[in-house]
Amino acid sequence: MVSLTINGQSVEVEPEATILQAAEKLGIFIPTFCYDPELTLVGACRMCVVEVEKARALMASCCTPVMDGMVVHTESERVIAARKENLNLLIANHPLDCLTCEKTGACRLQDYCYQYGISESDYHGDKKDYELDDTNPFFIRNMNKCILCGLCVRTCHEINGAGAVEFMNRGFDSKVTAAFDDPLENSSCVFCGMCVDACPVGALTPKHGIGKGRPWELKRVKTVCPYCGTGCGLELYVKGNTVVGAKGDVTSPASRGQTCVKGRFGFDFLQSPERLKSPLIRKNGELVESSWDEALDLIAKKFKEVKGTELAGLASARVTNEENYLFQKLLRSLGSNNVDHCARL
Amino acid sequence: MGSNTTETHPVLGYRMKMAKKKGASLIVADPRKIELADHADVFLQLRPGTNEALINGIINVIIEERLSDDQFIAERTEGYEEMAAAVKKYTPEYVEGITGVAAGDIRKAARLYAGAESAGIYYTMGITQHTNGTNTVMAIANLAMVTGNMGKPSSGINPLRGQNNVQGACDMGGLPVVFTGYQRVDNEAALSKFEKAWGVKLNSRPGLTVTEIMDGILNGEIKALYVMGENPALSDANIHHVMEALEKVEFLVVQDIFLTETAAKADVVLPAAAFAEKVGTFSNTERRVQMVRKAVNAPGEAKADWLILQELANKLGMEWHYEGPDHIFQEIAQLTPAYAGISYQRLEQEGGLQWPCPSADHPGTLYLHEGQFSRGKGLFTPVEYLPPAEETDQEYPLVLTTGRNLYHYHTGSMTRQSKPLNAFKPEEFAQISREDADRLGIKNGDLVKVSSRRGEVEVKADVTEVVPTGVIFMTFHYHEVPVNVLTNNQVDPIAKIPELKVCAVKLEKVG
Numbered sequence: 001m002v003s004l005t006i007n008g009q010s011v012e013v014e015p016e017a018t019i020l021q022a023a024e025k026l027g028i029f030i031p032t033f034c035y036d037p038e039l040t041l042v043g044a045c046r047m048c049v050v051e052v053e054k055a056r057a058l059m060a061s062c063c064t065p066v067m068d069g070m071v072v073h074t075e076s077e078r079v080i081a082a083r084k085e086n087l088n089l090l091i092a093n094h095p096l097d098c099l100t101c102e103k104t105g106a107c108r109l110q111d112y113c114y115q116y117g118i119s120e121s122d123y124h125g126d127k128k129d130y131e132l133d134d135t136n137p138f139f140i141r142n143m144n145k146c147i148l149c150g151l152c153v154r155t156c157h158e159i160n161g162a163g164a165v166e167f168m169n170r171g172f173d174s175k176v177t178a179a180f181d182d183p184l185e186n187s188s189c190v191f192c193g194m195c196v197d198a199c200p201v202g203a204l205t206p207k208h209g210i211g212k213g214r215p216w217e218l219k220r221v222k223t224v225c226p227y228c229g230t231g232c233g234l235e236l237y238v239k240g241n242t243v244v245g246a247k248g249d250v251t252s253p254a255s256r257g258q259t260c261v262k263g264r265f266g267f268d269f270l271q272s273p274e275r276l277k278s279p280l281i282r283k284n285g286e287l288v289e290s291s292w293d294e295a296l297d298l299i300a301k302k303f304k305e306v307k308g309t310e311l312a313g314l315a316s317a318r319v320t321n322e323e324n325y326l327f328q329k330l331l332r333s334l335g336s337n338n339v340d341h342c343a344r345l
Numbered sequence: 346m347g348s349n350t351t352e353t354h355p356v357l358g359y360r361m362k363m364a365k366k367k368g369a370s371l372i373v374a375d376p377r378k379i380e381l382a383d384h385a386d387v388f389l390q391l392r393p394g395t396n397e398a399l400i401n402g403i404i405n406v407i408i409e410e411r412l413s414d415d416q417f418i419a420e421r422t423e424g425y426e427e428m429a430a431a432v433k434k435y436t437p438e439y440v441e442g443i444t445g446v447a448a449g450d451i452r453k454a455a456r457l458y459a460g461a462e463s464a465g466i467y468y469t470m471g472i473t474q475h476t477n478g479t480n481t482v483m484a485i486a487n488l489a490m491v492t493g494n495m496g497k498p499s500s501g502i503n504p505l506r507g508q509n510n511v512q513g514a515c516d517m518g519g520l521p522v523v524f525t526g527y528q529r530v531d532n533e534a535a536l537s538k539f540e541k542a543w544g545v546k547l548n549s550r551p552g553l554t555v556t557e558i559m560d561g562i563l564n565g566e567i568k569a570l571y572v573m574g575e576n577p578a579l580s581d582a583n584i585h586h587v588m589e590a591l592e593k594v595e596f597l598v599v600q601d602i603f604l605t606e607t608a609a610k611a612d613v614v615l616p617a618a619a620f621a622e623k624v625g626t627f628s629n630t631e632r633r634v635q636m637v638r639k640a641v642n643a644p645g646e647a648k649a650d651w652l653i654l655q656e657l658a659n660k661l662g663m664e665w666h667y668e669g670p671d672h673i674f675q676e677i678a679q680l681t682p683a684y685a686g687i688s689y690q691r692l693e694q695e696g697g698l699q700w701p702c703p704s705a706d707h708p709g710t711l712y713l714h715e716g717q718f719s720r721g722k723g724l725f726t727p728v729e730y731l732p733p734a735e736e737t738d739q740e741y742p743l744v745l746t747t748g749r750n751l752y753h754y755h756t757g758s759m760t761r762q763s764k765p766l767n768a769f770k771p772e773e774f775a776q777i778s779r780e781d782a783d784r785l786g787i788k789n790g791d792l793v794k795v796s797s798r799r800g801e802v803e804v805k806a807d808v809t810e811v812v813p814t815g816v817i818f819m820t821f822h823y824h825e826v827p828v829n830v831l832t833n834n835q836v837d838p839i840a841k842i843p844e845l846k847v848c849a850v851k852l853e854k855v856g
């Protein structure tokens with residue numbers, strides 16, 4: 001173990017830990033844009049700089065390993081000045097339409113500007129003027145808001161493997177694009193949405209949630225994806241009685257925040273107008289609405305009329321364990337072992 | 346093998362590609378040139394329906410070249426000699442004749458697999474939906490055991506479960522022969538345990554499988570059918586047969602979240618709550634039991650399936666008094682040794698537990714068969730290659746194989762109701778090879794007619810390099826193009842799984 005001091009508090013960590021990890025252990029927050037523990041470190045955004053005593057330059061804490069006896073300051077005057085300058089440059093060409101931006105309240109650029117008291121830029125740079133890519137039904141790409149942190153690029157290459165987006169050009173003109181700067185739809189993108197979840201700003205916006213609620217109004221519910229057997233953890237965003245968004249649950253042991261297009265964007269069937277809302281009974285050849293009592297009484301009567309072995313049931317690979325358990329308990333209690341489901345299909 | 350993982354289990358697909366980048370080797374066996382094939386060290390593009398021949402060929406090489414794990418075979422298995430004798434004739438050259446895979450590639454795959462420190466096999470319905478599916482699974486077990494790839498991390502045989510809770514439905518006794526945790530209904534001890542716990546007299550005769558239930562309806566043996574959250578009208582092989590059964594059954598109850606094709610045939614339809622509208626647990630493909638939580642209320646009068654079942658049971662005079670899913674789970678844990686140590690409290694705290702988890706202080710089980718197989722010694726089973734039940738002929742010269750795409754799920758009852766998913770993939774396309782397309786004068790997007798001995802559908806053509814000459818691929822997501830009117834309901838004699846992966850068809854351009 002290595003021991004060091006951060007903001008006057010001492011901490012012991014593994015020798016391969018970084019300053020950022022050591023600070024996390026102490027509960028000291030260091031702002032970052034381009035850092036994600038699941039991805040390769042690039043130390044590019046310079047937001048996480050800290051002052052290390054006896055070192056001349058400020059150090060990027062996300063990729064500087066700890067050393068025994070190190071003395072670190074995460075909010076010294078020099079550090080704050082550097083971060084402010086950094087933010088100043090970033091918002092110089094950033095569209096400040098926070099009033100209607102979907103990311104407001106969950107945007108790291110906004111949060112850090114708030115933290116360091118930056119309301120407008122001292123620079124008057126050219127604004128970027130890229131066309132929106134909103135051709136796919138899942139999310140909008142607005143590269144005018146991109147701060148080039150590269151999280152989406154690394155997520156797409158390192159986690160998904162699709163490699164659909166890349167950096168293009170250099171300097172002011174650098175930009176994240178899909179192949180040939182075409183809309184994503186024509187690329188190898190599989191719309192897993194993981195880049196959307198990774199983006200620290202409002203450059204990548206899911207379409208379904210637009211105008212449906214601010215982050216602080218939403219209840220978050222952790223659950224499991226209803227589609228394939230991988231069983232990815234999802235976090236559903238709920239406003240009132242509506243699920244307005246979803247994202248991978250980073251605490252899920254099965255998926256660690258990863259998703260595919262179905263889990264990430266396919267939950268709106270819940271609100272489909274086609275959902276069944278009342279029991280139906282066939283009368284004169286037509287299915288007509290009925291009360292629960294009438295429907296269940298009819299089923300009970302019919303089930304009593306047949307012998308147990310003349311009754312069969314299909315349980316379900318979609319419903320919960322508890323429900324499958326009760327289903328077979330019901331059938332077997334009526335004398336029928338004719339219980340199966342579509343596992344074979 | 347037989348798993349288009351990046352489309353059917355995308356997140357597992359990411360993991361495979363990631364492992365590959367970190368230096369793992371990847372062998373892909375599939376009739377189609379699927380995405381993973383681009384990442385593979387060896388790609389074995391076999392003819393549909395020839396899996397066991399290919400596996401036997403690989404085992405043949407492993408034995409011939411002495412790449413087997415002899416210590417593992419001696420200590421942990423039995424029946425090796427018989428199996429070794431059976432694969433003797435499956436030389437790579439002989440297998441090339443059956444599968445169309447070059448003998449050199451079979452050797453390469455065998456050396457890679459046997460040479461790895463640990464190697465896992467992942468498969469899905471591409472293996473099981475054949476008349477000889479059970480045999481193929483046994484062949485896979487032979488392959489894993491011959492190389493000692495069992496009972497250690499990152500190895501073994503991993504059937505990827507297609508639907509979110511197939512594993513759970515099986516674990517919970519949603520099968521004709523077993524109660525929860527695979528306790529057989531014809532086992533006296535199990536029977537009396539459940540009789541006592543439930544306070545009823547139970548039947549010890551194993552019941553019928555889905556396919557037998559449909560036959561049972563047609564021959565008058567089955568009079569009433571209760572379907573909860575399934576859509577056999579679209580997912581079962583040979584829809585005409587199933588439709589006939591659903592029409593004929595005297596009384597049909599369907600409980601679902603949508604008026605599916607099956608529900609439309611029902612005498613009574615019960616509206617159920619969807620996953621985000623109730624509490625419970627799902628068990629994923631790794632046997633991991635995870636909490637499902639309620640986010641919103643169900644629409645209208647729809648209710649959670651467990652509540653409906655309880656109310657119905659009470660109408661039938663059973664006196665069930667479950668206060669909630671937690672209460673039901675406690676009963677499951679009491680009656681199911683593999684789930685005994687799992688509770689809602691632990692799931693809340695620990696975020697998911699893999700069974701077997703026999704006691705409250707047990708951490709769960711990452712992989713099975715460590716040190717010992719469930720049956721003691723691992724048994725090798727000699728397996729012979731059998732051609733698919735339906736072979737091509739002059740009239741039906743092409744092979745149709747079915748599966749899924751990334752954007753939809755099963756019969757589409759949920760994904761087709763999702764606006765973005767459906768907007769992105771609104772219709773079915775049949776994948777057709779360039780050679781077949783050229784021969785028949787078919788261009789991308791043309792309407793074609795695909796017919797088999799059982800039926801026909803019209804669908805747009807996707808002319809692609811993904812399928813080899815002679816093979817057509819379609820999904821079963823779209824009710825507009827119900828591919829299962831074509832497929833063969835001939836079943837595997839043991840697992841009773843219909844041969845959805847191979848049927849003979851002909852192709853014509855429409856208009």
Ligand code: SF4
Pocket residue numbers: 152155156157160162163164165188189190191192193194195196
């Ligand atoms: S949605 Fe997924 S595949 Fe598409 S660009 Fe983002 S990370 Fe890559």
Ligand code: SF4
Pocket residue numbers: 145146147148149150151152153176195198199200201203204
């Ligand atoms: S789009 Fe978002 S995640 Fe990607 S580089 Fe720009 S700011 Fe970073």
Ligand code: SF4
Pocket residue numbers: 225226227228229230231232255258259260261262263264354355356357
């Ligand atoms: S998010 Fe995708 S990979 Fe994960 S469980 Fe859902 S459908 Fe499967």
